Amino acid sequence: xxxxxxxxxxxxxxxxxxxxxxxxxxxxxxxxxxxxxxxxxxxxxxxxxxxxxxxxxxxxxxxxxxxxxxxxxxxxxxxxxxxxxxxxxxxxxxxxxxxxxxxxxxxxxxxxxxxxxxxxxxxxxxxxxxxxxxxxxxxxxxxxxxxxxxxxxxxxxxxxxxxxxxxxxxxxxxxxxxxxxxxxxxxxxxxxxxxxxxxxxxxxxxxxxxxxxxxxxxxxxxxxxxxxxxxxxxxxxxxxxxxxxxxx
Numbered sequence: 001x002x003x004x005x006x007x008x009x010x011x012x013x014x015x016x017x018x019x020x021x022x023x024x025x026x027x028x029x030x031x032x033x034x035x036x037x038x039x040x041x042x043x044x045x046x047x048x049x050x051x052x053x054x055x056x057x058x059x060x061x062x063x064x065x066x067x068x069x070x071x072x073x074x075x076x077x078x079x080x081x082x083x084x085x086x087x088x089x090x091x092x093x094x095x096x097x098x099x100x101x102x103x104x105x106x107x108x109x110x111x112x113x114x115x116x117x118x119x120x121x122x123x124x125x126x127x128x129x130x131x132x133x134x135x136x137x138x139x140x141x142x143x144x145x146x147x148x149x150x151x152x153x154x155x156x157x158x159x160x161x162x163x164x165x166x167x168x169x170x171x172x173x174x175x176x177x178x179x180x181x182x183x184x185x186x187x188x189x190x191x192x193x194x195x196x197x198x199x200x201x202x203x204x205x206x207x208x209x210x211x212x213x214x215x216x217x218x219x220x221x222x223x224x225x226x227x228x229x230x231x232x233x234x235x236x237x238x239x240x241x242x243x244x245x246x247x248x
Contacts, residue, residue, distance in 0.1 A: 061097055064125055064190040067125065068095070071156060072123065075162070079169065079203075080206065091194045092194070093193070093195035095191060096191045100189065101186045105180065105181060112176060112179060113176075114177040117234060118236050119172060120160050120161070121159030121191045121192055122161045123156060123192050124156070124190065124191055126154060127187065129185070130185070131149045131151060132183075134147075134178075134180075135177050136155070136177055137178055138174075138175050159191075160228075161224070163239070164200050166203070167206055167212055168216075196220070197221070200219060200221050216245055217245070227241075228242075
């Protein structure tokens, strides 16, 4: 579903994926149900605890927007970028909230929720429920690790665009979602994206300060997004496979 910030109307647009095989690839299938929320839609006035759904969703999205801005401001400061570099430009132009539901799967070893990927974004904010059902896994040092969910917390993921801007000082981590044989699991994921025509490149101020060579080419975000969404199978190495890196 795509929801409008500050609007009283929105449209439900659902994408359902149920136990889909990966076709000609040799990987297992994956299973999830996805609801996408963006900026321009109409939501049927279904009440949530007596309040219109658009009102509840709008407040939730605005809270995530405010939180993501604070996080990006801190990342800007930590990287040594000029104030507003990540929040007051087209690098932070579009935002999308997706709701992913993973029903119980009788054979978790054969079916995953989402395949291995990094995110094509600036950053993501992830909230998962229930707390006692693991599902999000991070790949590190050749192994998969379960990420433990704690109350009143969100996961913050670095996306590929921030990896490029930081010239790999910050790396987008490969991760995936796995299924559970007995219990369902639901996540909300808030994606912070550049505008499609925004030019993404290693920040020149960082390259000059550290006397570094750029590790990535300059490109429009829409070019990367097309390569990412058009990829078949795992999507954790699009920067390399899509020819967005510079080899010396």
